[in-house]
Amino acid sequence: MSGSASAETATRPIIDIRSITKTYGSFCVLNELSMRVMPGEKLALIGPSGSGKTTILRILMTLETISGGHIEVDGQSLYHVPGSGGLLQPADEHHLHKMREKIGMVFQHFNLFPHKCVLDNVTLAPMLTKGASKVTAEKRAIELLDMVGLADKARSMPAQLSGGQKQRVAIARALALSPKIMLFDEVTSALDPELVEEVLNVMRKLAAETDMTMLLVTHEMGFAHDFADRILFFDRGKIVEEGKPDEIFRNPKQERTQSFLRKIIAAGHRV
16 A cells, blocks of 8 residues: 555544434434544544434444435445446445444443353354354454453353443454444443443443544443543534533533533533
8 A cells, every 4th residue: 555545544534424314204313414533533422312322323333324415434435335327326235234344333232142142142243244263253252251351251141140241241242343443322321330330441441452443422421531532512413512521521612512511410420
């Protein structure tokens, strides 16, 4: 690769969202929203419930489609492919599947297979989607389970785990496909308060030790402040304000951001 090509790749956003809309009937969830995420950036999406934060993650994971606009991930169109005459046309399932391999997502409610042990939950996707051998997949799975502090639970069933342990298994499972981008959707909101910290510690470790791009939707404002390179505050399907954590949390410029943070602080959350 030439030097100029390398520089272009380094400066090109890994996620480029341009004027996307998402509607359900007459209800507009995302309204002409644009945002760019650079390779390796750690981004926290905050804002009131229903403001469009989770919808962004689900769209990137191709679990939801867009009503309008354009998205590029890692230099490729996410929802479109070149058609006749160079015009873009809707992507087929094969293209969506290939794009999905670049992205891992950890959900609020774990979504582990209850009838499979921890090791099988982590190895299933690499074996099915990437053709990894059982030996290779299990070796990688044990490494990832060790990283999240659960190597000793490899043969346990999900029902034998605490909520925090299930969520750490879910993180290991998402990492097993070696994604370039990791999406975290309110991953601690279903956990008992005493289990939250063990999951956040794994995410701190990931942020510190990998160069993965990470997008986090959270109501844990203290964690968002410590974790993120940049904070995006959402309201009513738009980005109202964005900036470095200290700028957003210590000196927000927009009244809507100020009002939201006042309520968060009043509810006893650290920012």
